[in-house]
Amino acid sequence: MRAIGIDIGGTKIAGAVVDELGHIIAHDRRPTSASEPQVIEDTVVEMVKHLSQGEEIAAVGVAAAGFIDASQSVVYYAPNINWREEPFREKLEKRLDLPIIIENDANAAGWAEFRFGAGRLVSDMVILTIGTGVGGAIVSGDRLFRGGFGAGAELGHLRVVPNGLPCGCGAHGCIEQYGSGRALLRMANELADAGGIGQVLASVRSRNGVLTGQDISELVSIGDPGALSALRTLGTWLGQACASLAAVLDPQLFVIGGGVAQSGDVLLDPIRLAFLEALPARGYHPEPEFRIAELVNDAGVVGAADLARRYAETI
Numbered sequence: 359m360r361a362i363g364i365d366i367g368g369t370k371i372a373g374a375v376v377d378e379l380g381h382i383i384a385h386d387r388r389p390t391s392a393s394e395p396q397v398i399e400d401t402v403v404e405m406v407k408h409l410s411q412g413e414e415i416a417a418v419g420v421a422a423a424g425f426i427d428a429s430q431s432v433v434y435y436a437p438n439i440n441w442r443e444e445p446f447r448e449k450l451e452k453r454l455d456l457p458i459i460i461e462n463d464a465n466a467a468g469w470a471e472f473r474f475g476a477g478r479l480v481s482d483m484v485i486l487t488i489g490t491g492v493g494g495a496i497v498s499g500d501r502l503f504r505g506g507f508g509a510g511a512e513l514g515h516l517r518v519v520p521n522g523l524p525c526g527c528g529a530h531g532c533i534e535q536y537g538s539g540r541a542l543l544r545m546a547n548e549l550a551d552a553g554g555i556g557q558v559l560a561s562v563r564s565r566n567g568v569l570t571g572q573d574i575s576e577l578v579s580i581g582d583p584g585a586l587s588a589l590r591t592l593g594t595w596l597g598q599a600c601a602s603l604a605a606v607l608d609p610q611l612f613v614i615g616g617g618v619a620q621s622g623d624v625l626l627d628p629i630r631l632a633f634l635e636a637l638p639a640r641g642y643h644p645e646p647e648f649r650i651a652e653l654v655n656d657a658g659v660v661g662a663a664d665l666a667r668r669y670a671e672t673i
């Protein structure tokens with residue numbers, strides 16, 4: 359049976375009909391009006407009706423950023439949308455005659471990677487998505503880990519430095535401040551300020567006004583020592599965070615996704631190195647693999663659809 363996945367982002371809503379193998383059969387995409395919850399609800403209903411024309415649909419999975427309760431019904435809080443204690447599932451069920459689940463967007467994308475991407479051969483996996491911030495998801499024993507309240511697996515807020523840099527979440531020293539795309543830019547700017555191996559970074563910055571992620575990945579690809587150093591520092595922080603995660607979760611695989619992961623082994627090598635140095639009981643602890651995410655686009659809709667289809671099989 360096919361299912362529909364909907365991914366509500368900050369600027370657009372993506373939707374797709376997805377088959378049991380994770381293939382997208384049809385898709386739809388519309389701009390989001392983040393400040394108007396009623397418009398979002400109406401848009402999601404319209405998209406589901408449009409996508410289900412001529413299709414037999416088992417269920418609908420809706421992915422959104424935020425804290426979703428453990429029964430996958432109520433959005434406690436969403437950073438991009440004006441939702442507080444929003445009973446979104448109930449509202450959709452009143453208007454659509456289909457089983458519906460609501461899922462955190464990082465969890466949905468991580469689930470897609472587990473089912474159809476780099477994690478398809480393991481039972482326990484942690485994915486870290488390195489974008490502007492750090493997101494992620496945990497799969498343990500073939501199941502998505504959500505926590506007791508549904509607000510678990512906020513991997514970007516794992517603390518790596520006591521009393522470290524302030525984080526948007528209100529805490530200090532979260533991995534998001536040391537292992538994200540924004541952190542990479544901060545490190546590259548610090549190297550540019552310092553001169554030495556940062557000379558090329560400084561000259562690109564003075565030519566363009568600012569350094570961008572694209573500048574750094576281009577410099578990494580031609581082996582610039584400054585850009586490589588910034589990326590290695592980022593990888594070292596991420597590797598240390600992975601060691602703490604391994605001590606708790608013991609996954610067979612870590613998957614690294616997001617824009618920064620396009621650097622491939624240049625990022626994975628320092629992650630592996632720092633991981634092994636920081637791994638508790640090193641030498642006795644079986645070593646997990648590190649791989650780059652395989653699903654780049656549409657992971658959110660594919661994961662949400664698959665979770666919804668599996669949910670429909672249980673009712």
Ligand SMILES: [Zn+2]
Nearest residue numbers: 515525527532
């Ligand atoms: Zn934080």
